[in-house]
Amino acid sequence: MTGIAPLHWPPKYDLFGAMISATDYEQAEELIIEAARRKMAAVVSHLPVHSIVTAWRDESYRRSINAFEIAAPDGQPVRWALNRIHGLRLRDRVYGPELMLRLCRRAAREGIGIYLYGSTHEVLRRLERNLCAMCPGLIIAGTESPPFGQMTEEEDAAAVRRINASGAGIVFIGLGCPKQDFYASAHRHSIRAVQVCVGAAFDFHAGTKPMAPRWMQRAGLEWLFRLISEPRRLWRRYAVNNTLFLLLLARRLLLRR
DSSP states (O other): OTTOOOOOOOOEEEETTEEEEOOOHHHHHHHHHHHHHTTOOEEEEEEOHHHHHHHHHOHHHHHHHHTSSEEEEOSHHHHHHHHHHHOOOOOSOOOHHHHHHHHHHHHHHHTOOEEEEESOHHHHHHHHHHHHHHSTTOOEEEEEOOOSSOOOHHHHHHHHHHHHHHTOSEEEEESOTTHHHHHHHHTTTTSOSEEEEOTTHHHHHHTSSOOOOHHHHHTTOHHHHHHHHSHHHHHHHHHHHHHHHHHHHHHHHHHHO
16 A cells, blocks of 8 residues: 555544544545545444444443544434534534445445345345345445354354455445444454444335435434334333433533533
8 A cells, every 4th residue: 555645534523422523425435435445444333322322321332433434423413412512514414324325326336346244134135136226336245144143253254254255345234233333343454345334224225114204314303203113122212312412412511611
């Protein structure tokens, strides 16, 4: 890589201990594509309120995401909080499912292979079909549905070898928070590609779960849509995490005064 200018990743700002990147779709896309061209090992994650609160509670998770090249503000409340606390002027969040599509379209145009890691075989089958339809020419270098439980060292090493042998420049990871971030952190030097943690994007683009309407996303109400869609699974997450996030934000703003 001698003579190649280093990539300048976006600056980060503290949000209750989590260091969040001040970036937008265009900048994130350009940096990830350039890193993929170079076969660089890098990690990008998307952090909604749930992830911010998890980072505040869990030091090991906080250390992991703070070392990532990009920790994007995935939720509108995260963007609003960054703008209010740090005086930023971020015009939009960087939503994992949206950035995933943008990257796939760009990768298709530039001949960069992608790898899909996570979820079930059925979801991956539908996701592969839909991505190829939405992004003509996309090279899906491989897909993998990892075991639900803990993998052995041999199984893990074999998966890394398959990913590297595929030649993919971008590895999309859909394991959910915080599992996907811990996985990416543990493999940030062994996987020779850009790992992009995208959460529920696999289900959304596979068509197995509904995505919130655009107006709800813009209004910061995606959590409400998901809660209505999956109340039994998500009620505790949003009841606790949203409340804690608001309390943390209120305390931060009061201390500033």
